[in-house]
Amino acid sequence: MPDESLLAETGAMTSFAGRFFREGFRPRYEVAELLHQCYVVGYQSLPMVGITGFIMGMVLTLQSRPTMAQFGAESWIPVMVGLTIIREMGPIITALIFAGKIGSSIGAELGSMRVTEQIDAMEVSGTNPFKYLVVTRVLATTLMLPVLTVLADAIGLYASYLGLNMRGTTTLALFANNVLSGLSFGDVLPAFIKTYFFGFAIGVIGCYKGYFSDKGTEGVGQAANSAVVVASLVIFLLDLLAVQITGLMGLN
Amino acid sequence: MQPDSIIQEMPRVAAPPGASETVLVVDHVSKSFGENHVLRDFSLALHRGENVVVLGKSGSGKSVLIKCIIGLLAPNAGQITVLGQDVATLDHGAMDRLRAKVGFLFQSNALYDSMTVRDNLLFPLRRHWLDHGPAEEDALVRQALADVGLEHTADMMPAELSGGMRKRIALARTLILRPDIILYDEPTTGLDPVTAREIDHLIREVQQKYRTSALIISHDMSCVRLVADRVVLLVDGRCYAKGTYEELANKLDPKVREFFA
Amino acid sequence: MPERPTGNYVKLGLFVVVGLVCLLGTLYLLGRQQNLFSRSLVVQADFRNVSGLLTGNNVRLGGITVGTVRQIKLLNDSTVRVFINLNRDAQPFVRQNAVAAIGTDGLVGNTIINLAARPGPAPPVQPGDQLRTRRPVGIDDLLGTFDKSNKNLVGITQDLRQITGKLNGSNALWELLDDRALADNLRRSLRNAATASARLSAASQDVAGLTGGVRRGRGPLGYLLTDTAFAGQLGHVSRRLAGSSDTLNALVSGLKTQLNIGAGPLHTILTDTAASRQLRQTMQHVEQGTAGFSRSMDALQHTFLLRGYLRRQQKKQAREKAATAPVARRNAD
Structure with a gap:
């Protein structure tokens, strides 16, 4: 919808999200499709997210070591890296990778289904395509991104442990103790909860862009592309919002 | 039996109104998108066992008509009655039950890319809560594929099939529900003439075999000639002329001549 | 609706379970750390x-x-x-x-x-x-103390700054430190002291020889023993001599210790410039005194009383020279 303003787009997306809540929690429930989408969206993203998390943890450790060593604060590296990964880097990097992989694939898939009338065909086949396609995907992204983020955090921290052991020796127990000593619930829970919103945003935006794509195959590409762009932007906005809210709640 | 011989044997059963049960009534329907008036006060009746072709240029609102009939679009005015039920008043469940009796063959086939042919055929069957045992499902799939002459394709993906085969599979997917009415949205568009004739014969064959009524949207005159019991000419969203193929072919009206020349 | 392989569900289940275990494990450990569960x-x-x-x-x-x-x-x-x-x-x-x-x-x-x-x-x-x-010993109190010591520290550094400023500005000190002539003077006076003491030692050898002769009762002994006035005079001279040589000894040893303690002329000067001046004067006096003594000894040689003794001494020396000369010549050959 190139002619419509940003506001109209935002409004349409919001009403799309509202429709998700109106229709998503009424029968019939597409459980089998939901599980399949969880598998596709969650399990199959794990290798990508895992590699990213591993590199993130390793690089953070190796990069911060020289600076920390200047202050003689090498023993603070686990705390610093742990806080960085769990509070910010894990959620945001995972969400961005996820948006790139899943947001685009949802946008392209639903876009091509729209263009080839598969969505209409579902509707005449006694299936609510919104529930069957949109609700399952949005739920899958919302539920799977937090799991992926936790796993990426764990992998990243393990990579950080390996990175520390590349120069010098640290036991896993000491590393874990160091990381935990720097953490509180105020670090873990907001970071975990915000990933639900990231996942929801990625799912809703990908589905919206695909569900309402038009102009044939060109529209499908546009849907996939703009799904990623908008989702990435919204992730950062949500992150900013999350920082403000957790700050207001006194959890920072 | 060769398709050609079927057609030649087949009598033109131009069932007179009232003589047979009416399965579909489109009553003074108007539909517009903003300033674009696609349908204006359009009326149509379809009787059991009858093939009606709605003939019109591209963009004359033909597809909008059948999407209104199946409930994918809501008309701005007028009433559509399918199998005795007013489409506008139906809730979700009733609409789904009605849709189980109305097949829809999409212009682009709308086969689900991610599923095998077999899963494509079973999708509407399962989604309409029509629970069958695995053996029965198997028999239905085989029967539907046999009806369109593609028994061997059950485990293939849609992407592996040619355009004509995909059209047949799409038809098989509508047939598996044993519908009372089949709506064809430009069934021969995008196919080569030979394949298009095969599809035309298939439409006839299906009508003969299952006594279905069919509303066919087309601008392909060979198709119209072969499958139509009655023809409705749609011009600028209005019913411009109606009658059998021969009646219209003999008219001298210039707008009718545009099609039948 | 397509058939899904059940293996996928197993993988999905494993994936979710591992994720949840990680999360719950972290939360449990954090909770235990904060004693939520005990x-x-x-x-x-x-x-x-x-x-x-x-x-x-x-x-x-x-x-x-x-x-x-x-x-x-x-x-x-x-x-x-x-x-x-x-x-x-x-x-x-x-x-x-x-x-x-x-x-x-x-x-x-x-x-x-x-x-x-x-x-x-x-x-x-x-x-x-x-x-x-x-x-509690609050950080505020701690900072209060810090503040006080800080102020003290400021005072101290200010004073220090003034002192160094004055030191920098004082020409006298730098001249004193730079003065090479002073060091030369000192070195010269020390050299004088050394020669004086050498002469003194020669003189005392002479005296020793003299007294040795007197003890052997040769030459002028009789005169000396008969002439009590002279003996009294001589005794007086030697007493004075002994006294002055004691003083000299003390002075030299004092000088030596002072030189040992201070590593260079600077120290000596810094300890007391007046002393050095006095030292120089003393040295001059000593020099004069020893010169006088030397002269009086010369005079003594020429007195008839000691002439015989001295002549014997000269003969003895000549003999020794004659004895050593052939040896030296042989050695040279």
């Missing part, structure tokens, strides 16, 4: 000032976390009541006479409550007990 009892303590203590801060006994702050409540304008969640495990070790104090975890760390045991027996705390408190 059974605890609540005790309380009243403080005048809790220095920013927060709910959830640690409570430590002997540096080990034994509980957390559960609730902080203002009782009145000068009393803050703090409720402490104390682990059951730590209950036997926290006595009722324990004293609670607000502290910090390191210089910049969190505020904590330190429990300190008191000597003397007391039963373990019971739920609801009130612990005694001690006014």
Whole structure:
């Protein structure tokens, strides 16, 4: 919808999200499709997210070591890296990778289904395509991104442990103790909860862009592309919002 | 039996109104998108066992008509009655039950890319809560594929099939529900003439075999000639002329001549 | 609806379970760290000032976390009541006479409550007990002290600055330090002292020879023994000589120690410039004195009393020379 303003787009997306809540929690429930989408969206993203998390943890450790060593604060590296990964880097990097992989694939898939009338065909086949396609995907992204983020955090921290052991020796127990000593619930829970919103945003935006794509195959590409762009932007906005809210709640 | 011989044997059963049960009534329907008036006060009746072709240029609102009939679009005015039920008043469940009796063959086939042919055929069957045992499902799939002459394709993906085969599979997917009415949205568009004739014969064959009524949207005159019991000419969203193929072919009206020349 | 392989569900299940285990494990460990799950009892303590203590801060006994702050409540304008969640495990070790104090975890760390045991027996705390408190060495007080010492330090450095400024500005000191002539003078006077003492030693050898001759009772002995006046004079001279040589000795040794202690002319000068001047004068006097003595000895040689003795001495010397000369010649050959 190139002619419509940003506001109209935002409004349409919001009403799309509202429709998700109106229709998503009424029968019939597409459980089998939901599980399949969880598998596709969650399990199959794990290798990508895992590699990213591993590199993130390793690089953070190796990069911060020289600076920390200047202050003689090498023993603070686990705390610093742990806080960085769990509070910010894990959620945001995972969400961005996820948006790139899943947001685009949802946008392209639903876009091509729209263009080839598969969505209409579902509707005449006694299936609510919104529930069957949109609700399952949005739920899958919302539920799977937090799991992926936790796993990426764990992998990243393990990579950080390996990175520390590349120069010098640290036991896993000491590393874990160091990381935990720097953490509180105020670090873990907001970071975990915000990933639900990231996942929801990625799912809703990908589905919206695909569900309402038009102009044939060109529209499908546009849907996939703009799904990623908008989702990435919204992730950062949500992150900013999350920082403000957790700050207001006194959890920072 | 060769398709050609079927057609030649087949009598033109131009069932007179009232003589047979009416399965579909489109009553003074108007539909517009903003300033674009696609349908204006359009009326149509379809009787059991009858093939009606709605003939019109591209963009004359033909597809909008059948999407209104199946409930994918809501008309701005007028009433559509399918199998005795007013489409506008139906809730979700009733609409789904009605849709189980109305097949829809999409212009682009709308086969689900991610599923095998077999899963494509079973999708509407399962989604309409029509629970069958695995053996029965198997028999239905085989029967539907046999009806369109593609028994061997059950485990293939849609992407592996040619355009004509995909059209047949799409038809098989509508047939598996044993519908009372089949709506064809430009069934021969995008196919080569030979394949298009095969599809035309298939439409006839299906009508003969299952006594279905069919509303066919087309601008392909060979198709119209072969499958139509009655023809409705749609011009600028209005019913411009109606009658059998021969009646219209003999008219001298210039707008009718545009099609039948 | 397509058939999905059940293996996918297994993988999905594994994926979700591992993720949840990671999350719950972290939360459990954090909770255990903050003693959320261990059974605890609540005790309380009243403080005048809790220095920013927060709910959830640690409570430590002997540096080990034994509980957390559960609730902080203002009782009145000068009393803050703090409720402490104390682990059951730590209950036997926290006595009722324990004293609670607000502290910090390191210089910049969190505020904590330190429990300190008191000597003397007391039963373990019971739920609801009130612990005694001690006014903490707050960081404010600490900073107050810092402030005072800081001011002192400022005064000190200011004084130091003035001193160095004056030192820098003082020409006299630098001239003194730079003066090469002074060092030369000193060196010269020392050389003088050395020659003087050498002469003195020669003179005393002569005296020794003389007295040796006198003891052997040769030559002028008779005269000397008969002439009591002369003997008295001689005695007087030698007494004076002995005295002056003692003084000289003391002076030289003093000089030596002074030179040993101070490593260079600078020190000597710094200790006392007047002394050095006096020293120089003394040396001149000594020189004059020894010159005078030498002259008087020459005069003595020419007196008839000692002539015979001296002549014998000369002969002896000549003989020795004659004896050593052939040896030297042989050696040369």
